[in-house]
Amino acid sequence: MTADSVRWGILATGGIAASFTADLVDLPDAEVVAVASRSTESAKAFAERFGIARAYGDWGALAADEDVDVVYVATPHAAHRAAAGLCLAAGRNVLCEKAFTLNAREAGELVALAREHDRFLMEAMWMYCNPLIRRLKALVDDGAIGEVRTVHADFGLAGPFPPAHRLRDPAQGGGALLDLGVYPVSFAHLLLGEPAGVTASAVLSDEGVDLQTGAVLTWDGGALATLHCSLVGATATTASVTGALGRIDVPGGFFNPERFVLHRAGRDPEEFALAPADGPRNTLKHEAREVMRALRAGERESPVVPLEGTLAVMRTLDRIRGRVGVRYPGEGE
The missing domain is CATH 3.30.360.10 (Dihydrodipicolinate Reductase; domain 2)
Structure with missing residues (x-):
């Protein structure tokens, strides 16, 4: 993260990922630097569509990318626990779509991981x-x-x-x-x-x-x-x-x-x-701005979308x- 830009990774390439990425590229202080999908072809097509430099055919490569400041997890919610957990364990900050997980047990596991690794975590409750x-x-x-x-x-x-x-x-x-x-x-x-x-x-x-x-x-x-x-x-x-x-x-x-x-x-x-x-x-720019504000302030959760509220x-x-x-x-x- 620099004074001018927060570097985003996008995990998944469906409709909500496209909508969020389209809004991100309009923000002057956001840079989308990588995208990942389970399909290399899907990731490359998404990267070409939005001018993203790196496209990965597996989630782990995105999670390991140290040039990514925060990952937006946009998979169906049944995969949120696995996708967000992978990123948090690798040291990435995470914005995760809602419903946050399948159940409260999985949600608690993600919050515990974020705290264990001292990373930012927020549910993408744009409302x-x-x-x-x-x-x-x-x-x-x-x-x-x-x-x-x-x-x-x-x-x-x-x-x-x-x-x-x-x-x-x-x-x-x-x-x-x-x-x-x-x-x-x-x-x-x-x-x-x-x-x-x-x-x-x-x-x-x-x-x-x-x-x-x-x-x-x-x-x-x-x-x-x-x-x-x-x-x-x-x-x-x-x-x-x-x-x-x-x-x-x-x-x-x-x-x-x-x-x-x-x-x-x-x-x-x-x-x-x-x-x-x-x-x-x-x-979806309002939630993106809140994530970037919190990251720049060194916060590990947002007061607007607090983790206890998500739980x-x-x-x-x-x-x-x-x-x-x-x-x-x-x-x-």
């Missing part, structure tokens, strides 16, 4: 890094709507996804919850922390993954969250948080909003919109899966 979501949280924390009473959030895709698709493959951590439900669960955690109670119900596929899941989370103070995710219907993807003194509504695409509305009794609604300086709505979300996802009966290969009964 938390979004300037509007950060503004929303600040308003709630400052008491703008009073004590939080209820949270709602939903995220569903229309599909249909064939049985061979990764979203229906237990070996790849398939199902609505880990791919989509992680956003509603993370939104509730952001505002209320880890819940005391979890109830849930789901419709399962023939393969044993959840096609859609509904969950109710409760907190000791009396707050409640209703959350939904689906692979069989395109939901409104809205969110709201209601307190004793008001409500905040986030319209479609709550995980990546361009505006939200604050409602308080006796006042006109207040709209908060994404500032032009924050760039276009569909950008707490994984524990809640585990509890939901336990209620609905989704188990992945190797997890046991």
